[in-house]
Amino acid sequence: MPDTPIFKSDFLRTFAARGAYYDCSAPQDLDELFAKERVTAYIGFDCTAPSLHVGHAIQAMTLRRLQQAGHKPIVVIGGGTTKVGDPSFRNEARPLLSDEQIETNKAAIRKTFANFLHFGDGPNDAIMVDNAEWLDKLEYIPFLREIGRHFSINRMLTMESVKAKIDNDLPFSFLEFNYSIMQAYDFVELYRRYGCRLQSSGSDQWGNVVSGIELGRRVEGVQLFGLTTPLLTTASGAKMGKTAAGAVWLNPDMRSPYEYWQFWRNTEDGDVGRFLRLFTDLPEDEIARLEVLKDAELNAAKAILATEATAICHGRKAAEQARETARRTFEEGAMAEGLPTITTSLPQGILTLAVACGLAASNSEVRKLIANNGLRINDAPVTDPKLIVGLGALTKDGVLKLSSGKKKHVLVKPA
Numbered sequence: 444m445p446d447t448p449i450f451k452s453d454f455l456r457t458f459a460a461r462g463a464y465y466d467c468s469a470p471q472d473l474d475e476l477f478a479k480e481r482v483t484a485y486i487g488f489d490c491t492a493p494s495l496h497v498g499h500a501i502q503a504m505t506l507r508r509l510q511q512a513g514h515k516p517i518v519v520i521g522g523g524t525t526k527v528g529d530p531s532f533r534n535e536a537r538p539l540l541s542d543e544q545i546e547t548n549k550a551a552i553r554k555t556f557a558n559f560l561h562f563g564d565g566p567n568d569a570i571m572v573d574n575a576e577w578l579d580k581l582e583y584i585p586f587l588r589e590i591g592r593h594f595s596i597n598r599m600l601t602m603e604s605v606k607a608k609i610d611n612d613l614p615f616s617f618l619e620f621n622y623s624i625m626q627a628y629d630f631v632e633l634y635r636r637y638g639c640r641l642q643s644s645g646s647d648q649w650g651n652v653v654s655g656i657e658l659g660r661r662v663e664g665v666q667l668f669g670l671t672t673p674l675l676t677t678a679s680g681a682k683m684g685k686t687a688a689g690a691v692w693l694n695p696d697m698r699s700p701y702e703y704w705q706f707w708r709n710t711e712d713g714d715v716g717r718f719l720r721l722f723t724d725l726p727e728d729e730i731a732r733l734e735v736l737k738d739a740e741l742n743a744a745k746a747i748l749a750t751e752a753t754a755i756c757h758g759r760k761a762a763e764q765a766r767e768t769a770r771r772t773f774e775e776g777a778m779a780e781g782l783p784t785i786t787t788s789l790p791q792g793i794l795t796l797a798v799a800c801g802l803a804a805s806n807s808e809v810r811k812l813i814a815n816n817g818l819r820i821n822d823a824p825v826t827d828p829k830l831i832v833g834l835g836a837l838t839k840d841g842v843l844k845l846s847s848g849k850k851k852h853v854l855v856k857p858a
Contacts, residue, residue: 444673452477454512458670460727461720463505465646467670468656476640476668481567482514484641484670485633487574487626489521490548491528491540494694495555497706498683500756501672501721503559503693505643507755510560510567511724517639518556518571519629520549523578527622549573555693558758570637577632578625590628593661594654599623602650623651630655630667646671675721678713689801693756699783700757704765705850707749715744723751772852782844784854790833793818793825800855802847812847819846 448470450456454477458464467473476482486502488495495503506516525545540548553571556562560569602623630652633639642652652669659667675683691706692698698706710718716734719725725733725747733744746766753762768782785800794806797818803809810828812818818825820836821844834857836843846852 448474450474454482454509454514457512458505458508461508462717463501463508463672463721465671465673466649468653468668469666472666473641473668473670477512477514482509482641483517483637483639484509484514484643485517485519485630485639486643487519487521487524487629488552489528490525490545490552492690492692493548493551494692494697495552496693497691497703498675500693500752501675502643502645503556504722504755505670505672506556506569507559510569513567515567516560516569517633517637518560518569519633520552520571520573522546522549522573522575524574524622524625524629526575526578527625528619551694555756558754558756572633572636574625574629574632578628586628590658590662591624593658594624594627623654626651627654627658631659631662634659634663634665634667640665641668641670643670643672646674678711695757695761700753700761701765701768702783703756704749704753704762704769707752708745708769709850710745710748712741715741715748718752719744719748723748723755725751769850782852782854784842784856786856786858788858789836789855790831793820793830793832794828796832796855797845797847800845800853802845802851802853817848820844822846 445466447459447464450459450470452474455464455470455474484506486506488499488502506518509516522545525540525548528539556569556571562569562571599620626648630639630642642655644652649669649671652671656667656669659665677683691703693703695703707718707722716730719730719733720727723730733747736744746769750762750766753765757765772782783801787796787799791799793813794809797803797809797812798806802818803812809818813825813828816824816826820832821838832843832855837857838844842854842856844852845855
């Protein structure tokens with residue numbers, strides 16, 4: 444990881460202090476730009492799924508920090524680039540989505556940013572644009588003549604994402620090869636339309652960001668900038684957001700506010716301070732106090748992290764409801780409203796049911812939970828991995844509570 448420069452501008456100084464800085468182009472020039480004017484900056488999000496996930500949260504927080512510092516964020520929804528697919532560090536080609544799938548995903552992703560940013564017509568209000576607005580209208584030959592001539596194939600073959608594909612003999616289509624050119628063109632088009640001078644991204648996108656910076660210099664004679672965030676892993680080295688139940692989605696219809704709250708509540712001890720800085724708006728002195736707590740007090744700090752991170756993503760009311768649901772479920776063993784709920788057919792084998800509820804990734808993991816007295820139905824331990832869960836397990840409310848350990852609970856309703 445590159446050394447972090449000493450910044451003078453409010454945004455970059457705060458950005459680095461919160462642990463979000465990885466690298467940037469021309470750091471001194473960018474620092475001076477932030478110090479003297481309102482900077483317009485963008486981050487792009489492709490529409491490959493009907494929700495962003497927690498791995499994107501650091502990018503959403505970057506836009507939030509920009510706005511808090513008085514600058515103007517642009518959310519670019521990749522309705523155009525999704526039709527090509529980013530090949531970066533993937534072992535297979537991305538499946539091509541239909542126009543209908545892209546439109547559905549795009550509409551769902553737009554909702555993600557409602558709590559992260561303030562949108563409007565003010566000087567530093569956020570705006571959201573779709574790169575299909577300009578990419579869909581490009582004519583192939585004119586685009587090659589105007590833009591393609593500025594890209595060296597020799598240079599593109601040395602980009603890490605491309606080199607990894609070639610060195611490992613992985614599928615790599617001509618369509619995917621164009622992705623870097625399209626992302627670079629996005630940057631130039633955003634400069635032309637909105638005066639955008641900065642692109643931020645994860646550090647794995649550095650090659651694409653640099654391509655945009657160079658294209659801006661060649662075709663517009665302007666200095667554009669790139670700013671990257673680190674790729675996050677947990678203190679134990681696991682990929683950020685990787686769980687037995689799959690991706691930690693940001694949209695509430697794909698992962699409830701309670702489940703999102705629980706994800707942050709389960710943060711490893713060594714990550715509490717780092718995640719408080721990255722994913723909440725708490726001031727530094729409060730974070731410094733919380734991150735040195737031990738044992739039960741550290742658990743209280745994790746609850747604060749969970750509540751504050753959930754409030755940013757889902758709103759304060761949903762965050763407080765999630766915290767209260769967790770308290771009642773833990774302290775009272777209650778069938779608390781707000782627990783994630785699934786509807787499925789009963790009777791059903793306990794192994795299949797636990798996997799369907801997202802409490803484990805496989806039947807073998809469920810067996811281990813049972814062997815260690817970690818799986819419970821209505822707070823009673825499950826001892827038989829061959830158990831068939833029928834309608835007789837339902838409470839008077841017509842549901843049953845399936846629990847893994849003390850923290851993971853799901854309500855099951857019969858179909």
